[in-house]
Amino acid sequence: MANKKISVNPKSRRLMVHETVTAYLFLLPFLIFFVGFVLYPMIMCIITSFFDATMGREDIFIGFGNYKELFADPVFWKALWNTLIIVLVSVPVTCIFSLWVASAISKMPVAATSAFRCIFYLPVVTGSVAVTMVWKWMFNNYYGIFNYIGQATGMIDQPINWLGDPKYALGCIILILLTTSVGQPIVLYVSALDNVDKSLVEAAEGDGATQMQAFWKIKWPQIMPTTLYILVITTINSFQCFALIQLLTSGGPNNSTMTIMYYIYYNAFKLYRYGYGNAMGVILAIVIAILSAVQFKAGQEK
Amino acid sequence: MKKLIALALAVVMVLSLGACSVQKAETPAPTQAAAPAATEAAAPAAPEAAPVEISLWTYPIGNWGKQEVVDQLLAKFNAAYPNIKVTVEYLTYTDGDDKVNTAIEGNAAPDIVMEGPERLVANWGAKGKMVDLADLWTDEAKADIYASVEAACNNGSGAYYEYPLCMTAHCMAINKTVFEETGAWQYVDAETHTWTTENFLKAVQTLYDAGYKTVGAVFCSAQGGDQGTRALYNNMYGGTFTNAEHTEYTMNSPENVKALETLYAQDGINFDASINGGEEADLFAQGVLQMAFCWNAATHAARTEVIGDSFEVFPMAFPSPNGTDVKLCGGIWGFGIFDNGDSAKVDAAKTFIKWVCDENTLESVSTSGFWSVRQSVADPYADDALKSVYGTFMQYMGDYYNVTPGWTEARAAAWNMLQQIGTGTPVQEAADAFVATANAAAGK
Known part of the structure; x- marks a missing residue:
């Protein structure tokens, strides 16, 4: 049997073309921004990483020279290690704490839930500089409230230089990061828990399931997409921890709070080593991409 | 008709973006x-x-x-x-x-x-x-x-x-009121606003023994105000930061190493990696520290209100072996x-x-x-x-070595060096590492 040629009404074809053009025109503003502020910088970052680029002279192509230097740079490894510690501590703690708070406040009356949501979201909407400065005062070696309380209660004999002592500085950074990170996950978890099918929970409880069983068997699978999103976003945010470091420690003392993001800034803006900084940016992007892919894969399998 | 409107809207959106950018370019600068x-x-x-x-x-x-x-x-x-x-x-x-x-x-x-x-x-x-x-x-x-x-x-x-x-000329300052109360004032040449290194150390010890546990801070959280710390350790035993030709960094000289070792061992002097020069000056103005190494006439003027009548600020030259052979950073x-x-x-x-x-x-x-x-x-x-007192410090103006090649990188490495010393790295080792980094930057 011969194939029958499908004829398209010219009017329908015009309509399709019009709709396609319209769609692309609507997408155009975003595409311009995406190309200009995401795609182009990314491509430039990769290209520049193969050059010895600095201010005031032509860039010199050095192939993988920056990458070779990077892997032999002890400060880079220290920064990568610190960044991984921040991620490994802050991501699970943020997720677990947010889920716990969301579970607790989602059962409260609507007004109380809203109030707590606002309270936990405040550090997110407050400027990071303002929040960081308040923490800086609290950690102050000479008049900070932590030392005051510690000495008043007899927990410490001498004031602790929280941000100036390598033993404590990274912990302080992680603590501040946690307070600014939990707001959004809490709001998302509260919404996700509200959307869980109540009839399923009631049916399970009617069949004798404990609250814990109902949570893990009914609620947890339904909020998994939210969990996955929170994991990915928190991981990326933790990897890109910069403002806190810049405002509080500048990577010190003795590189104990140096992160990859701050080391990129330090090399690019303070030492004018644009190629070297970009090479670090490429490595960081690869690490984040791999971790995000793993998280997505793990989330899909669940 | 609906498609036409949609198309028109899309065009308007694109044009408005362009218009926005043009408008931004025409926006006047913050102040005019x-x-x-x-x-x-x-x-x-x-x-x-x-x-x-x-x-x-x-x-x-x-x-x-x-x-x-x-x-x-x-x-x-x-x-x-x-x-x-x-x-x-x-x-x-x-x-x-x-x-x-x-x-x-x-x-x-x-x-x-x-x-x-x-x-x-x-x-x-x-x-x-x-x-x-x-x-x-x-x-x-x-x-x-x-x-x-x-x-x-x-x-x-x-x-x-x-x-x-x-x-x-950048100088330092002391809390005259506290110095007088504790007896440390005897170590100050009040007429010339100078002191010897020996008397400086005796004064710090006197204040420490009187209960002032942090008399001064070798601040090193970042580069802000670092001319103060450099002037302190360069002057104590006559060291220099660079050579006279401004071609090489000489921070690891025996004089500088001795000064930093002395400061590290001195009661009442704290290598503080949590504050910079401006914050140190603030702590001095608040009466928390008894001396400031980051100081000059403008620093004083900016903190007059905070200081108020709480104590009297006494500007000082940095300590040097005989008191008057001081070289202040300009x-x-x-x-x-x-x-x-x-x-x-x-x-x-x-x-x-x-x-x-x-x-x-x-x-x-x-x-x-x-x-x-x-x-x-x-x-x-x-x-x-x-102000006239501050003007007298101009006679002690030292070499302006900040124009040595590689200065930007050297400056960043200098506060990292102080942080290393503050966390226990031997002074000579930290100073040698600094000089290697700075001279490499100077040679680029």
Whole structure:
């Protein structure tokens, strides 16, 4: 049997073309921004990483020279290690704490839930500089409230230089990061828990399931997409921890709070080593991409 | 019809984006000084000169960081030169360098920048971004401006990347009230505002024994105010930061190592990696620290309200082996012009600089709170007893080594070195590592 040629009404074809053009025109503003502020910088970052680029002279192509230097740079490894510690501590703690708070406040009356949501979201909407400065005062070696309380209660004999002592500085950074990170996950978890099918929970409880069983068997699978999103976003945010470091420690003392993001800034803006900084940016992007892919894969399998 | 409307909307959106960007470009700079109408009317008309708009970015050099003060100066300038409009952006030392560097790389550098030779000459000038101001350096200017200042504004090959306005000698300060109460005052030469290293250490120990557990802080969280810590350890036993030719860093000399070892071992002196120079000065003003290593006349003026009547500030030179062989770090501030390829703007910028530095000298200098770089200009603070004390420190002005090649990297490495020492790294090891890094940067 011969194939029958499908004829398209010219009017329908015009309509399709019009709709396609319209769609692309609507997408155009975003595409311009995406190309200009995401795609182009990314491509430039990769290209520049193969050059010895600095201010005031032509860039010199050095192939993988920056990458070779990077892997032999002890400060880079220290920064990568610190960044991984921040991620490994802050991501699970943020997720677990947010889920716990969301579970607790989602059962409260609507007004109380809203109030707590606002309270936990405040550090997110407050400027990071303002929040960081308040923490800086609290950690102050000479008049900070932590030392005051510690000495008043007899927990410490001498004031602790929280941000100036390598033993404590990274912990302080992680603590501040946690307070600014939990707001959004809490709001998302509260919404996700509200959307869980109540009839399923009631049916399970009617069949004798404990609250814990109902949570893990009914609620947890339904909020998994939210969990996955929170994991990915928190991981990326933790990897890109910069403002806190810049405002509080500048990577010190003795590189104990140096992160990859701050080391990129330090090399690019303070030492004018644009190629070297970009090479670090490429490595960081690869690490984040791999971790995000793993998280997505793990989330899909669940 | 619906499709048509959708298409039209999409076109409007795209056009509006373009319009937004155009509008942004036309948005005036944060501050813009223009002569009052009456003044402009009185000014001589200059129809032959086309109006030129130039931008000035200034770091917070005394009142040059205050818009209301600078606006008055600009109004006066516009009365004389109505065709040159100057827009001003006020930078901070926290992120000012980043802003300037970003602007340079984005081909949006300001026409004029106000700062010191370490940035204008050793950094942006060395990178070929500045205009040579040799024509402003007339024979008269060279004869009048201090030779050390001229040397700092010159790149060593005959190009001048800065035309200087003012200078000061950075010093330290002590809490006189507490010094008197504890008996540490006996170690101070109150007449000359100097002391020997031995007496400095005795004074610190006396205060410590009297219960002041943190007398002074070797601050090292970042580079802010680092001229204070450098001056401290360089002067204690006569060390230097660089060689006299400004070709090599000499921080790891026995004199400097001894000074840092002495400071590290001294009761009451804390290597503090959580504060910078400005924060140290604040802690001193609040009475938390009993001495400040980051201090000068402007630092004092900015903290007068905080200090109030709580104690008396006594400015001091840094301690040195015999007390008077001290070499203070100088601060020199002036103007440089970025090479933006527009000769009309360069000419206008030079006119502005000449007016500020040569025609309106005294007012421009006193706005900074410092002293003129010209020997012919009288002390603007002759009637101010406290300011006069700061003026006497000018005799101790040491070598301006901030123009040594690799300064930016060396400066960053210096506070890292102090952090290492503060966390227990042997001083010689940390100093050797610093010198290796700094000299490598100098050799690039």
